Amino acid sequence: MKISLNWIRDYVALDAAVPEITRAITFLGFEVEHVATTGAPALEHVVVGEVLACDRHPNADKLSVCRVDIGPAGGVRTIVCGAQNYRVGDRVPVALPGAVLPGDFRIKQSKIRGELSDGMLCSARELGIGEDQGGLLILEGRPALGAPINDVLPPGDTVFDIEITPNRPDCLSHIGLARELAAGFRKGLTYPQEKFRGEVDAAAKSDLFEAVQVDTPEDCPLYTAHVLAGVKVGPSPAWMQERLRAVGLRPINNIVDAGNYVMLEYGQPLHAFDARKIAGGRLVVRRAFEGEKITTLDGKERTLSARTLVIADAAKALVVAGVMGGENSGIDPSTTSIVLECAIFRPASVRWTSRSLGLSSDSSYRYERGVDPHTAVEAARRAIDLIIETAGGSVVAPICIAGGDVPWKREVELTSGFVRERLGFDIPEPEMKAALESLELNVAHEVQTADGARWTVSIPSWRDDLDRPIDLVEEILRIHGTERIPGARVTSIGLVAEDDPVVVFNRRASAYLVGHDFHECVNLTLRPARELTTWVSQTAAAELALANPFVEDQSHLRPTLIMGLLDSILLNQSRGTAGAPLFEVGRIFVEHNGHNLEGASAAFVIPEDAARHWRRREPADFYTARHHLAAVAAAAAVDLGSAPITPVTGPGNAWQEGHSAGAGAIDQGWVARFGLVNLALLRSLGIEGNVLAGTFTILPERLSDAAPRLRFRDFSLFPAALRDIALVVDRSARAGDVRSEVARAAAAAAGESFAVEDVGVFDVYEGKGLPEGKKSVAFSLVFRSPSRTLTDEEVNIVFQRIQDELGKTSAYQVRK
Amino acid sequence: MEMHEQLSTLLTKAAEELQATRTRPELEAAKARYVGPNGEFTAIMKQMGSVAKELRPAMGKLVNESKARLQALLDSRLRAIEDSELSARLGPPIDPTLPSPDPGPGTYHPLTLVREEVCRILRKVGFTVADGPEVETEFYCFDALNTPPDHPARDAQDTFYFPPTTSFDNVTVHRPGERYLLRTHTSSVQVRTMLKGPPPIRIVSPGRVYRRDTTDASHSANFHQIECLYVDRGVTVRDLKALLDYLFEALLGPGTKTRFRPHYFGYTEPSFEVDLSARHLPKVNKEWIEIGGCGIVDPEVFKAVGYDPDVWTGYAFGMGIERLAMTLYGIDDIRLFYQNDLRLLRQFAGGV
Structure with a gap:
């Protein structure tokens, strides 16, 4: 909101400089977004002069050599001038040597094309007070010669553009802000003098207007109307126009301007009707009919809904209540009688109307934030004073009033001890009390208690935001000054608490991946719909959709971090930055069998390294992805090695069939996918080369189970016995399945006698020496006893049993 | 011979x-x-x-x-x-001037570096890191934080909502039938933490938040916040100022100053905006930069989570991680954080 300093000075005698006032506004709690100064800056050595003579410059067609009288002290000077718009005898601003004009333009004595010039005759722009009007600024009214130019030019104004927080609707007005500044500068506040006090001009008594009727008191708790007759519509006076313009309003006419002026002064919106245009002489506050139309003052026809509140006459809607008047009932040059509305509308109702019509105004802005009903009549009377002052006329009927019958009274009890306890430092009691009273928070009653003075503070009606002791602590601190909060050291008691398990998982997974040369990325959570269906089912995509996306391509929650990581690969590829392994940790969202879940996830991608290196390394493959994924799962205390791993199958998958796998299921707590990203998907995205990826997701609540403390397991110090076995199996058989079979057979064969410590794959072979369609998988078996050294004999017996068992029960052939 | x-x-x-x-x-x-x-x-x-x-x-x-x-x-x-x-x-001697053909080193994202640094500083004075869901409900995001039902912040104009039929099994509601939304601040984590157990509480909650806003050099559809909450007996405005002085001096070095300006937030009273004076940082050409908001926890918030406001007091502070990172590193476009250009990421190798 824009606040004029000249205007503020009507209510409080501020003599501080602008920077000091700006600072005060800021520390009272209102952010100053902009400060604009109008009018002339302070100009030294710029005085009034009169052009005595004007001769053509001997060496320049467009220049003149003037003789200028600057009064008894300065005498007559010779000045070269390029302007054409003046005549001999005109009085103009003269910048003398030593003057500094805006833009750091320094005036000194100089020769211009051979002629001496002892200063400069100035235009409005050169003085910093406006645009050039075709040459020199001609001073009206023949000001005294030699007078400093600042004494002659109209004084400037300073306009502050201030952000008013939603709790302070009272400060959407000059009086509201003046009250704050008066408190801030410890000055008195003078309210405008009230002339009209409700008396009716008996001579001009009129029955032009009968009554107001409020059908919706829940949305219009107060409606008042004053009737004035004999007004003469015309331009408002210059001082009023100037102030309205200064704060960004366009002057219309004396009636409308008076209403706007009072709105900016008191924060109370007002509306004036032409009384003759009110059919039936009654105003009704009612809901619009569904589809009812009105053309608002901005010239647009608006279709209203049954929820819109309107002010209507017997025939039609005249005003969208609290938002904007209609063209059909406004003031025009022929208006002589007016009905002045001063009303209170419920904030939510005005907000809804304003939003639904896409129409906001200075009035709706104030109503949305809340207008004080208890000063409404005062504001109406102020407007009547201004109308009578500027447009004549008189009040010809008693006020029509509906609602507003609940009187205001609020008191809050506060002790100085409470203030100290909340602030953590001391402010002397008299200062606390003075701070409250400076804001018109008057202490109605005071007693001394063990907790210091106890004050009963009356809260004025415009401070609906204050109703608890803590609210008054803030007021005292504001006036005391938040910059005066004393410094201190942090004191900290020890609490038995740990970082959230999700945080710990993120940190561990990231540390592993960064340590393995991955770069951490951050991508947006919201993704386009079409992309989701590549990764998840239609059903899942529908469940992850927002009700109100802001832009089309950010309409759905991400079901995987890989989407964003592929974007990052593509961006770097398109910018010619060589690919590098990337990862992200963050939240993802999944739909699973009709349940939506939020998961903590970590994912990585390894693009093909297209850069040329002087020495080539072994490229990453599926098992690289599996290796890293196992480490990420371990960060969540999940052992990927002990979970069944199944290949990802099915067409239309984001993973490449035959080259990717998964483990776990989200409804059991966690899920993992890893391997090659679908080549067709990569091609459709425009990514060159293969991309290996891995993603691990766990439900946060699953991580929340406190991990049991690790326990040491004793191990044998006796030597191990090793045996190797190779099995010929179908090419399509999975090593994991074969291994389980071997491990099972080995455990069965060893029985109770000793342990089969490990069964590990050490070779996979197909080709020469093996039948078509077969491969050989070789395992090394490790046997060990906790209590003795195993003999070859006993191991051989067990090993033979394993071979027999495998040969007998499985489809595998032991390779000799 | x-x-x-x-x-x-x-x-x-x-x-x-x-x-x-x-x-x-x-x-x-x-x-x-x-x-x-x-x-x-x-x-x-x-x-x-x-x-x-x-x-x-x-x-x-x-x-x-x-x-x-x-x-x-x-x-x-x-x-x-x-x-x-x-x-x-x-074999023949190596040429030590040849570069390693191996990739690396890996890097943390600058937003992570800043977040972790703040957490590290706060952990030293007793804060632990809390976390919570990004999908939230109206209670945790607004009601419990003293945001009135018709407050503009919860309007569909500013907040992302899910259709009334959408629900999330592992994001608990406080009341049946609550609407799900994307959290607009990490303060919802404070509410969940307070509902989980009694005071004292000292947490820092970093995380991703969402606003329905146009994307430009300083706005992004999602961004990150970091918030602190301390609840105990006798917590004061002066304690809050002490924490912020400590935090920013630890983060930006000696000579860093903070100041409070009165402000308004529904969940704190009194409330302040926090300005930072750190002329020694690159690209900082103003005397004071606005960095976050804070205040004394409003008694209404304690009532909503079942704490007795006559017994418990607390303070809360929050700031945007992007903004802090931009200030610290001299990055002037927020979108750079979400593009993951390796030329940016690599600048933060091993970094603080």
């Missing part, structure tokens, strides 16, 4: 022959030729018996000296062969 002449000739020959050996077997063969049972030196030693008695001491000395010299020749040759074997294993 006299014996001493024989010895001298033998040593000269041995020196030449040993010098020519290249491998251990060659050396062993050569050694056998001289000092083996049938070796030439062994043969000379055998002649000692026939030497005249009076010449024996002198000859004995000569033989011993020759033997020592021969052994020295053998030892030195063995060392030379061992050295050459080692250098054969090493």
